[in-house]
Amino acid sequence: MLGVVEDINEVFNKLKKQRIEQKKKRKWWTKLLLALLSLGLFLLVLNFVLGNIWLLKFFVKDLFKIGGF
Numbered sequence: 001m002l003g004v005v006e007d008i009n010e011v012f013n014k015l016k017k018q019r020i021e022q023k024k025k026r027k028w029w030t031k032l033l034l035a036l037l038s039l040g041l042f043l044l045v046l047n048f049v050l051g052n053i054w055l056l057k058f059f060v061k062d063l064f065k066i067g068g069f
Contacts, residue, residue, distance in 0.1 A: 060066070
């Protein structure tokens with residue numbers, strides 16, 4: 001049974017090493033593109049969440065006549 005576990009660990013270690021080597025081989029423009037995409041996705045999610053909070057506050061005030069408009 002121990003031989004099977006060792007074989008599986010060897011396969012996973014080999015896959016991990018291949019991923020690390022692929023990350024090291026990425027070109028600078030690919031790294032820049034991934035960073036910009038990550039930043040854009042973060043800003044999109046942040047804008048969506050904060051925008052929904054603002055809209056919820058706006059409609060709650062409007063529905064319940066809070067704020068003395």
